[in-house]
Amino acid sequence: xxxxxxxxxxxxxxxxxxxxxxxxxxxxxxxxxxxxxxxxxxxxxxxxxxxxxxxxxxxxxxxxxxxxxxxxxxxxxxxxxxxxxxxxxxxxxxxxxxxxxxxxxxxxxxxxxxxxxxxxxxxxxxxxxxxxxxxxxxxxxxxxxxxxxxxxxxxxxxxxxxxxxxxxxxxxxxxxxxxxxxxxxxxxxxxxxxxxxxxxxxxxxxxxxxxxxxxxxxxxxxxxxxxxxxxxxxxxxxxxxxxxxxxxxxxxxxxxxxxxxxxxxxxxxxxxxxxxxxxxxxxxxxxxxxxxxxxxxxxxxxxxxxxxxxxxxxxxxxxxxxxxxxxxxxxxxxxxxxxxxxxxxxxxxxxxxxxxxxxxxxxxxxxxxxxxxxxxxxxxxxxxxxxxxxxxxxxxxxxxxxxxxxxxxxxxxxxxxxxxxxxxxxxxxxxxxxxxxxxxxxxxxxxxxxxxxxxxxxxxxxxxxxxxxxxxxxxxxxxxxxxxxxxxxxxxxxxxxxxxxxxxxxxxxxxxxxxxxxxxxxxxxxxxxxxxxxxxxxxxxxxxxxxxxxxxxxxxxxxxxxxxxxxxxxxxxxxxxxxxxxxxxxxxxxxxxxxxx
Numbered sequence: 232x233x234x235x236x237x238x239x240x241x242x243x244x245x246x247x248x249x250x251x252x253x254x255x256x257x258x259x260x261x262x263x264x265x266x267x268x269x270x271x272x273x274x275x276x277x278x279x280x281x282x283x284x285x286x287x288x289x290x291x292x293x294x295x296x297x298x299x300x301x302x303x304x305x306x307x308x309x310x311x312x313x314x315x316x317x318x319x320x321x322x323x324x325x326x327x328x329x330x331x332x333x334x335x336x337x338x339x340x341x342x343x344x345x346x347x348x349x350x351x352x353x354x355x356x357x358x359x360x361x362x363x364x365x366x367x368x369x370x371x372x373x374x375x376x377x378x379x380x381x382x383x384x385x386x387x388x389x390x391x392x393x394x395x396x397x398x399x400x401x402x403x404x405x406x407x408x409x410x411x412x413x414x415x416x417x418x419x420x421x422x423x424x425x426x427x428x429x430x431x432x433x434x435x436x437x438x439x440x441x442x443x444x445x446x447x448x449x450x451x452x453x454x455x456x457x458x459x460x461x462x463x464x465x466x467x468x469x470x471x472x473x474x475x476x477x478x479x480x481x482x483x484x485x486x487x488x489x490x491x492x493x494x495x496x497x498x499x500x501x502x503x504x505x506x507x508x509x510x511x512x513x514x515x516x517x518x519x520x521x522x523x524x525x526x527x528x529x530x531x532x533x534x535x536x537x538x539x540x541x542x543x544x545x546x547x548x549x550x551x552x553x554x555x556x557x558x559x560x561x562x563x564x565x566x567x568x569x570x571x572x573x574x575x576x577x578x579x580x581x582x583x584x585x586x587x588x589x590x591x592x593x594x595x596x597x598x599x600x601x602x603x604x605x606x607x608x609x610x611x612x613x614x615x616x617x618x619x620x621x622x623x624x625x626x627x628x629x630x631x632x633x634x635x636x637x638x639x640x641x642x643x644x645x646x647x648x649x650x651x652x653x654x655x656x657x658x659x660x661x662x663x664x665x666x667x668x669x670x671x672x673x674x675x676x677x678x679x680x681x682x683x684x685x686x687x688x689x690x691x692x693x694x695x696x697x698x699x700x701x702x703x704x705x706x707x708x709x710x711x712x713x714x715x716x717x718x719x720x721x722x723x724x725x726x727x728x729x730x731x732x733x734x735x736x737x738x739x740x741x742x743x744x745x746x747x748x749x750x751x752x753x754x755x756x757x758x759x760x761x762x763x764x765x766x767x768x769x770x771x772x773x774x775x776x777x778x779x780x781x782x783x784x785x786x787x788x789x790x791x792x793x794x795x796x797x798x799x800x801x802x803x804x805x806x807x808x809x810x811x812x813x814x815x816x817x818x819x820x821x822x823x824x825x826x827x828x
Contacts, residue, residue: 245295245296246299246308247308248296249279249297249298249299250299250308250521250524250525251517251521252297253272253275253276253279253520253524254272254517254520254521254524256275257271257272257275257520268520269379269519269523269614269615269617269618270615270616270618272519272520272523272524272526272527273523273524273526273527273611273614273615274527275524275527276523276524276525276526276527276528276529276530277527277528277530277532278527279297279298279299279524279528280298280299280527280528280529280530281299281528282528282530282531282532282533283298283528283532284297284298285298285299285528299528308521308524308525309521309522309525309526309529310487311518311521312518312519312520312521312522312523312525313378313488313491313518313522313583313587314473314477314487314488314491314518315473315491315511315514315517315518316377316378316518316519316522316583317377317402317488317491317492317495318473318491318492318494318495318511319495319508319511319512319514319518320377320378320381320402320492320495321491321492321493321494321495321496321497321498321499322495322498322499322504322507322508322511326496326499326500327500329399329496332395332396332399335392335393335396336396336399336400336403337400339393339396339397339400339560339561339564340396340397340398340399340400340401341400341404342560343397343400343556343557343560343578344370344373344374344397344400344401344404346556346560347369347372347373347552347553347556347557348366348369348370348372348373349369350369350552350556351368351369351372351373351549351552351553352365352366352368352369352370353365353369354548354552355368355369363415363597364592364597364598364602366415367412367415367588367592367595367597367598368592368598368606370408370411370412370588371408371581371585371588371589371592371606372549372553372581372585372606372609372610373401373553374401374405374581374582374584374585374588375394375397375398375401375553375578375579375580375581375582376580376581376582376583376584376614376617377398377401377402377582377583377584378519378522378582378583379519379580379583379614379617379618380394380398380577380578380617381394381395381398382519383577383617383618383621384577384621388682388685389566389567389570389685389686390570390573390574390577390624390685393561393566393570393574394574394577394578397557397578401582401584402492402584405486405488405489405584405587405588408588408591409486409587409588409591410430410431412588412591412592412595412597415595415597430483430484430485433483433484434480434483434484434485436483437479437480437482437483437485437490438480438489438493440479441476441479441480441490441493441494441497442493442497445476445493445494445497445498446497446500449472449497449498449501450501450502450503452468452472453465453468453498453501453503453506453507454503456468457503457506462510465506465507465510466510466511469498469507469510469511470511472494472497472498473490473491473494473495475490475494476490476491476493476494477490477491477494478490480493486587488584488587522583523614526583526586526611526614527611529607529611530607530608530611531604531608534604534605534608535608538605538608541605542605542608542609542612543612545605545606545609546609546612546613549579549581549609549613550579550580550613550620551579553575553578553579553580554575554576554578554579555575556575557571557574557575557578557579558571558572558574558575558576559571559575561574561575567684567685567687568628568631569628569629569631569684569685570628570685572624572627572628572631573624573625573627573628574624575624576620576621576623576624576627577617577620577621577624579613579620580613580614580616580617580620581609581610581613581614582610582614583614585606585610586607586610589603589606589607589610590603625681628681629681645669645705645708645709645710646668646669646670646671646705646709646710647663647668647669647670647671647709647710647711647712647713648670648671648672648673648701648704648705648706648709648711648712648713649670649671649672649673649713649715650672650673650674650695650712650713650714650715650716650725651672651673651674651714651715651716651717651741652672652673652674652676652679652680652683652688652690652715653674653676653679653715653716653717655715655741656672656674656713656715657683657688659713659715660672660688660690668710670689671689671690671691671704672688672689672690672691673690673691673692673693673695673700673704674690674692674693675692675693675694675695677692680692691704695725696721696724696725696728698728698732706729706732706733706736707733709736710737711736711737711738711739712729712736712737712738712739713739713740713741714726714738714739714740714741715741716741717741717743719742719743719747719750722740722741722742722747722751723750723751723754724754726738726740726751726754726755726756727754727755729755730754730755730756731755737757737758738755738756738757738758739756739757739758739759739760740756740758740759740760741759741760741762742759742760742761742762743761743762744761744762745761745800747759747761748760748761748800749800752800759800761800775788
């Protein structure tokens with residue numbers, strides 16, 4: 232016995248060295264080339280796993296120190312990776328955010344999971360599988376990767392919001408899915424009804440205890456850790472919470488990742504969540520790397536090559552089905568075409584939780600080990616190309632939106648044209664929309680254009696310095712043109728060109744300072760607004776209001792002062808004959824204030 236213990240210890244240390252060493256190589260290498268490390272982790276896992284160099288340990292024993300030849304030794308590392316991933320996901324959320332998103336989560340999320348599962352299950356049923364097997368595989372393959380998708384897409388974008396809602400429901404539905412498979416199971420290893428009820432009851436009690444205890448204990452625990460001013464103790468407290476919560480749910484038959492997710496959600500509700508998130512941030516990339524490396528190590532290359540055609544066909548069918556269902560569902564619920572296309576393709580790949588559900592299906596004897604291996608390879612392959620799917624989704628979304636852009640360009644009504652859709656352009660667009668005034672915006676920054684289109688703004692990509700582009704926007708019937716770009720020379724040239732072509736067109740331009748405003752007036756601008764002047768006037772308005780000057784006097788005096796500055800700038804721009812703006816009297820603006828005064 233004493234002779235075997237050092238051997239086991241050495242084996243564990245060797246496995247940890249291989250996985251951590253591989254992660255240490257892949258993360259900086261792929262970061263250097265700005266490539267997502269997902270593919271690299273899985274490829275490294277294949278290389279050092281039992282189907283790669285690990286298969287030659289018998290011929291070259293020294294490879295045992297840099298490879299893993301026993302796939303079952305990977306289970307603890309894979310479970311650790313998933314637990315830490317779900318914990319970090321929980322930290323980024325909160326129960327308040329979940330409640331705010333309840334309609335999207337339990338509406339959109341439920342429809343997406345059920346729709347994909349039923350369609351995939353129906354296809355498998357038509358291929359000759361039994362109904363329980365088809366349903367089990369449909370539920371497993373309908374899941375999408377929370378760990379990968381949320382690292383690729385920005386949750387603030389419409390695509391990210393839709394993906395987050397669907398992924399949250401899938402994480403919540405994981406427990407009922409596993410219970411359902413147990414109830415449908417066949418054979419001696421299947422849980423009885425009494426055992427299933429016991430797991431449900433105990434699981435519900437544990438979750439309630441975690442929720443209640445976490446609300447009261449976690450703030451006190453982290454307050455004590457904070458008082459010590461010891462980062463090590465704070466990190467230890469964070470890991471203790473994860474381990475206890477995961478162990479509690481695992482002890483009653485639930486998945487440990489449920490406890491990790493709940494722990495993250497509870498900590499997110501405390502005032503210490505930012506500190507915990509900062510402490511555990513290094514574990515996030517490492518946990519993802521560990522899990523993906525174990526996925527690659529678990530692939531049987533011999534089985535893959537023997538069934539390559541069927542695996543590729545199955546992968547394409549699953550990806551296509553999920554993309555189609557998700558895209559149609561989002562479009563039906565009012566999402567834009569580009570958003571529906573990108574989100575559908577992004578959510579098409581299988582998930583790390585697919586492997587968990589497949590394991591539960593094997594235990595319940597709903598699928599054979601060989602069938603499970605087939606679908607595990609399909610899952611790993613789908614996860615590997617998730618970054619490629621994200622890139623493809625963005626590209627197709629641009630093409631799909633091209634038709635909508637043409638509709639925007641070909642509008643027949645007179646409208647304001649906003650050139651430049653940065654913060655200032657957005658604010659002007661918002662004010663025009665509030666007053667029901669038609670407008671269209673154009674920008675050369677593609678990221679701004681995509682974000683603006685996803686937010687529902689009529690903005691297109693294009694170069695406003697080209698006459699052909701402005702003609703397509705309907706410049707000859709524009710009610711006004713607004714220049715918001717912070718490029719003084721370019722703005723002057725564009726104003727001069729517009730004034731030469733359209734003598735009567737109102738041209739309003741953002742100026743960097745008074746000198747730039749004078750140059751814009753010389754070029755032909757109707758109005759040039761120096762941003763330095765406006766900030767000074769806004770500050771003056773706030774000061775006057777705070778010291779007790781009536782609002783009516785403040786607004787009128789600010790307008791008068793703005794008019795004086797404008798006339799001064801016009802004079803400097805040698806436009807002394809420009810029509811003077813009418814200075815409103817106090818009574819025109821706030822007669823009530825004047826009456827009271």
